[in-house]
Amino acid sequence: MIGVRNITKTFPARSGPELTALENISLDIAAGEFVTLVGPSGCGKSTLLDLIAGLTEPTSGELTIGGHPITGPGLDRGVVFQQYALFPWRTAQANIEFGLEVKGVPRRLRAERAREMLALVGLTAFAHSYPHELSGGMRQRVAIARSLAYEPAVLLMDEPYAALDAQTRESLQEDLLAIWKRTGTTVLFITHSIEEAVYLGQRVAVMTARPGRIKRVVDIDLPDSGAGDPRSEPEFVRYRRDIWELLHDEVRAGV
Ligand SMILES: Nc1ncnc2c1ncn2[C@@H]1O[C@H](COP(=O)(O)OP(=O)(O)OP(=O)(O)O)[C@@H](O)[C@H]1O
Ligand SMILES: [Mg+2]
Numbered sequence: 001m002i003g004v005r006n007i008t009k010t011f012p013a014r015s016g017p018e019l020t021a022l023e024n025i026s027l028d029i030a031a032g033e034f035v036t037l038v039g040p041s042g043c044g045k046s047t048l049l050d051l052i053a054g055l056t057e058p059t060s061g062e063l064t065i066g067g068h069p070i071t072g073p074g075l076d077r078g079v080v081f082q083q084y085a086l087f088p089w090r091t092a093q094a095n096i097e098f099g100l101e102v103k104g105v106p107r108r109l110r111a112e113r114a115r116e117m118l119a120l121v122g123l124t125a126f127a128h129s130y131p132h133e134l135s136g137g138m139r140q141r142v143a144i145a146r147s148l149a150y151e152p153a154v155l156l157m158d159e160p161y162a163a164l165d166a167q168t169r170e171s172l173q174e175d176l177l178a179i180w181k182r183t184g185t186t187v188l189f190i191t192h193s194i195e196e197a198v199y200l201g202q203r204v205a206v207m208t209a210r211p212g213r214i215k216r217v218v219d220i221d222l223p224d225s226g227a228g229d230p231r232s233e234p235e236f237v238r239y240r241r242d243i244w245e246l247l248h249d250e251v252r253a254g255v
Contacts, residue, residue: 002188022044022058043208048212080147092123117148140163
């Protein structure tokens with residue numbers, strides 16, 4: 001579904017040599033797969049997401065979506081940015097309806113769907129509030145609801161839960177997994193939380209310090225923990241430690 005082949009991305013520097021943000025990155029994500037991406041700050045995670053979103057162009061290499069070259073943004077990809085990107089002149093509900101409008105969903109269905117999504121993220125009472133009337137975490141929940149509302153084939157999420165409190169975060173993680181299972185969406189999810197990466201991902205891609213390369217892709221295979229919390233299972237703890245060690249070397253290398 002997503003093909004990243006030998007991608008290098010450099011930025012012109014203010015002074016001195018140009019900055020290599022990504023160096024020869026390759027990553028294939030199958031349709032319906034949930035991949036999480038971790039790496040030290042500044043290693044190029046957001047840069048990679050912007051490239052797949054079609055917002056920037058690589059310096060070299062090939063990017064494909066569903067086998068076709070990526071030439072720009074599209075409704076096949078929903079993006080939740082690291083910084084909230086809501087339309088300030090639209091209410092929470094109208095923000096969520098945006099993608100549905102572009103898709104040509106009739107007004108009544110749009111409103112219904114937006115209200116469902118508002119309920120999902122716990123913001124029913126704020127349907128008619130504007131972004132400046134919402135807290136940071138609430139804005140991010142609207143952005144998440146907006147990207148989920150029109151069920152794009154691919155969801156690209158850049159640390160969407162970083163600003164949320166632990167309870168909201170865990171409940172949205174579960175909602176996201178439920179939506180993913182129901183819709184078969186392909187998800188690329190960036191996070192700084194190793195626990196979140198292991199909990200959500202079928203695979204966890206670990207990046208190196210700048211210039212960003214893929215250091216290792218770890219397959220997550222957790223036994224069914226039944227009604228219990230998978231986070232406290234010994235396998236979960238082992239994955240968390242393994243990935244922590246992979247990352248720790250990188251954070252040190254980057255200092
Ligand atoms: N538009 C730009 N122009 C110049 N340099 C940029 C630009 N965007 C990113 N960079 C540089 O590319 C590198 C990677 O940045 P990026 O935002 O992708 O990192 P990140 O892994 O998402 O970090 P974080 O975890 O802190 O969000 C950084 O050194 C950054 O300064
Ligand atoms: Mg980033």
